[in-house]
Amino acid sequence: MPERHQQEKEQFRRLFGRRGLDRFEERFQILESFLKLESHVSLAQIADQVRQDGLRVDGDFLRQCMEQLCRFGFASQVVFDQDDTMLYEHRHLGVHHDHMVCTKCGEILEFNDDALENLQEKLAAEYGFFMLQHKMEIYGLCGQCMAQRDDLIPLSRARIGEKVEIVNVAAGRNMQIRFASMGLRTGITVEIISSAIGGQIVIASDFNRLILCAGMASKIWVRPEKGPAGGSNDEAKNEDLPFVNKSLPLVRIPPGKQGSITRVNGGHFPRRRLGKMGFQQGVLVRVTGSSPSSDSIEVMVRGQHLSLSQKDASRILVENITS
Template sequence: MNTIHQQEMEQLRVLFRQEAIDRAGDRIRILEVFLDTEEHVTCAELIALLNKKDYDFEPDFVRETLKLLACYGFVQENKFELEESTYEHRHLGYHHDHLICTRCQKIVEFEDDDLEALQLQIASQYGFHMLQHKMEIYGLCSDCINKREPLVSIASAREGEWVQIKEFLGGSGIQNRLASLGIRVGDEVELLTNSGKGPLVLAHNCSRLAVGRGIAKKIMIIPGGKEKGQTPGLRLSRLKEGQKATIVRVGGTSAFRRRLMEMGFLKGTEIQIEKYAPLQDPMELILKGYHISLRVCEASQIVVKKV
């Protein structure tokens, strides 16, 4: 056990004596096993680790001890968008953020000094005194992406993911039904909700569409921007007033892409955000010296790179 962990064990002993906590010795043993792992663990996973050390504590006692350790600041409980809470070490003066894979539930810790400084700067700009913060980035880890088949059904995509429709399975009836909703091969859509049962809700052409799970399984997709070495990139709708960018690609329906190409939205073209309307929609752009208005949902279909 390293020096930091030894110090924390001693601090906990002192606190337990001061507070007259019952079964203090058993709770210290639980903390010791917990500190031996560097992973985020659930209560059930910690119980399994304790069993490997030949400890046979009641599950309710382990759960209560974790809550107590969190209360005293030795354990950090994380309620990510996962099935169960996870617990990690909480060391004084140390902060990190998290990447969470929504498929395999892997949790990756990261630190970025520039990001921390930027968050303080943003808080200061708004006259806000920041006490604490947390950043949780949800997505797919590299292992899960590499395991994916080249084509998958949209029913297996994750919430928040941009995907491109490549083909429809089934006969003309399915194609006609989807065409009546305005969904065609080549379109890019954002998956808003996918609970694993019931309909999926897609953002498409500035509208929300509900698609039954049976039909969703017949819509074959690739992750948006993954074709021909493309990268997902930054959406034009995320830029602020005055910022400039170059166009990487235009998504959306084929009709939408044609309309924007005719307006001059071509790959490599520089574009500037002039201003947003009072309610933030629409947004005014400068493209090749022309002033153009776009709805924010339309701008979200345009991938750009800041300059």
């Protein structure tokens, strides 16, 4: 990845260095700062990195620079459904990836699957459609959020798009009769359509749409699905997910193995905190042990022995994994 970043900077200099572009060095420094951020970042996060690197520019100039980087293919703008915030990500030529977005914690995972890409091209050809570009966004819950979930939750805590089974109705007789008249009884499966402002929840049951207030929804206890095809979350975590560049979360690396950090996911503050601990792109990290009872793993990075929570370890992606 550092090699690719160097190529990006060299191309920027070739494109603009001799064309008299105003404030060229400042624009180049903004590119360098942006390339340090290995995730999907907002303009405010880019501005924070630019300030850390010692450059002072106003917001309008920074926005103009990022629009220029997008226009010339150094960056891409993305907006995900769960939030209308404009985010920026690196755009490396010849590399395509899609996204999985956790609707609870906001984690964004990049993935690439050649079989999936080939299938999309095949489908387009069957319909006589010439595909110019495409994207896939999968919304759901990440492995970490699923692992933290209880087996039973109130309906009010179910996520949009989720199908859940009603296990119990914790209400008085009159309320139970009311629920029964709506077709809500134990054993049936309902789908969460939306969560409206004010706490109302729209669900689908037997092809009927129902609107419940937050108080009613909190009395219905449901069992959420734990993983694909009814499997447990542990089974799902053991599958080999096709991450870009064959990267894997540090949490999935067995003790005794080591790898090179490709990126650190998560929000701005978790990334900064982990960066200060030494978890930065290109740094070698070794897993030395795990502690299931304390939900942590032991690692060595930059000569230091550290203990990481499972959540932090899931944010760190590594590649070139060896013994």
